[in-house]
Amino acid sequence: MMPRQIVLTVNGEDHELWVLPSETLLDVLHDELGLADVRYGCGEGVCGTCTVLVDGEPVSGCLTLAVQAPGHQITTLRGLLGPGEALHPLQECLLRRGGAQCGFCTPGMVLTALNLVRRCGRPTRAEIRYALIGNLCRCTGYTKILDAIEEYAQTAAAGEPERDPP
Ligand code: FES
Numbered sequence: 813m814m815p816r817q818i819v820l821t822v823n824g825e826d827h828e829l830w831v832l833p834s835e836t837l838l839d840v841l842h843d844e845l846g847l848a849d850v851r852y853g854c855g856e857g858v859c860g861t862c863t864v865l866v867d868g869e870p871v872s873g874c875l876t877l878a879v880q881a882p883g884h885q886i887t888t889l890r891g892l893l894g895p896g897e898a899l900h901p902l903q904e905c906l907l908r909r910g911g912a913q914c915g916f917c918t919p920g921m922v923l924t925a926l927n928l929v930r931r932c933g934r935p936t937r938a939e940i941r942y943a944l945i946g947n948l949c950r951c952t953g954y955t956k957i958l959d960a961i962e963e964y965a966q967t968a969a970a971g972e973p974e975r976d977p978p
């Protein structure tokens with residue numbers, strides 16, 4: 813298989829890369845661009861740890877080929893950080909509520925939840941559970957994650973400043 817030259821726009825920056833047609837977006841973001849916040853879990857679309865936003869929509873990086881991604885805006889958790897690597901308000905809620913323990917699932921949880929809150933404003937508990945159906949956590953028992961997302965949605969709905977992805 814011959815490598816192809818592509819340009820990926822990740823967290824607002826363009827990256828010129830040579831990739832194999834079979835390489836996944838997860839492999840390229842993690843291994844080529846060194847983004848440790850895009851994580852390999854199951855490799856088959858089940859666990860959600862490799863979630864990134866593509867044009868604002870959550871996508872499994874392990875099920876997406878890198879050659880499908882040029883021309884789209886890719887956002888990883890790192891792209892949500894503020895000046896001085898300040899945490900996104902949703903990350904702060906997760907920390908405050910104990911919704912991030914080992915943190916392995918956290919990037920996928922945050923990106924999926926952020927998309928939900930942007931779509932729904934104040935989602936119900938059931939809507940949050942449904943949205944997170946593809947994001948597995950082995951540590952928290954989920955309740956604290958749901959509490960944190962509810963708190964964040966409440967804050968965002970009250971008009972507190974929110975950082976948009978690039
Ligand atoms: S590594 Fe992609 S869904 Fe598990």
Ligand code: FES
Binds near residue numbers: 913914915916950952
């Ligand atoms: S906090 Fe450890 S997997 Fe979720």
